[in-house]
């Protein structure tokens with residue numbers, strides 16, 4: 001993060017001729033297991049990663065906020081007076097505007113400011129670059145106003161920004177871990193009670209390896225909301241409030257009810273993924289407490305198979321990455337992470353073999369697909385923070 005901070009501060013002072021007053025950061029995340037379970041009131045098991053969105057900011061005389069993105073090489077003017085409305089077309093600054101609007105609506109009144117934003121969370125790579133941007137923005141407003149927002153509330157405000165200003169009906173996982181992640185810990189989150197349980201992930205013999213497939217398939221664009229609807233329908237057919245409340249026995253007993261529906265088979269398989277994934281997620285956290293890495297690894301592979309066959313959110317390139325991982329010495333478990341249709345895999349790897357594992361997987365993947373992946377290891381990182389408040 002050091003280089004990222006230095007670059008951000010230097011662009012700020014070059015652009016505005018003064019040092020920033022505030023400096024904040026919020027991380028991206030990787031989800032170890034528990035995919036698409038969050039909006040079903042289930043369990044997720046993410047951790048913050050050592051990739052951040054950083055914002056340097058200072059006072060301004062002009063009305064509103066003038067924000068420059070180093071990644072996009074573009075500026076945007078943001079309203080701070082609570083008069084913003086959701087955009088017709090979503091652009092990078094929509095996430096910022098949405099977050100600021102929601103924070104202002106809670107009663108915080110930020111002064112006019114100008115800011116430079118910089119991120120090394122891969123954009124659109126399934127590591128929650130957008131949640132890190134939203135949570136960094138909310139954290140900046142806390143620094144500017146000197147008022148703390150309850151972190152769970154903060155995650156919810158950011159999620160609402162994503163719903164209303166980015167048109168993405170996401171669950172709570174990404175914003176929650178970006179706001180509340182803790183260095184050295186993965187987080188088992190019960191998305192119904194919103195009570196996190198921090199699980200140490202600090203065994204020096206284990207590293208978390210992230211491999212970006214560098215593909216993102218835009219199919220119809222409605223894959224995520226479609227999955228949400230199918231899960232809601234399955235819950236209705238099962239007569240439970242959310243799929244979190246269903247068991248595998250209940251699902252089996254309701255097979256004939258599903259068969260009467262035109263999309264019954266699909267909804268049945270979606271529900272089977274969620275019901276089994278919730279169990280796997282809790283079991284993985286329990287196994288991690290015991291440092292039972294083989295069980296963690298097996299559950300990760302099972303999760304991938306379930307996402308591939310029942311939830312149908314993987315893609316050829318990602319399946320290839322997991323297959324290669326499975327046959328590579330030193331890999332304990334591997335699966336796709338995030339919303340799906342590309343992005344990254346997450347693997348648990350024996351630390352002493354991590355270098356060789358990275359090389360082998362990258363080489364075989366590019367031979368098989370013609371695409372160069374991006375590979376990096378990470379330890380569980382700290383959630384959002386105010387780094388400077390001068």
Ligand code: GLA
Pocket residue numbers: 031034035036037038039128170171172173174338339340
């Ligand atoms: C996206 C969403 C999350 C979650 C994951 C899938 O990252 O933002 O809320 O649903 O997909 O687990």
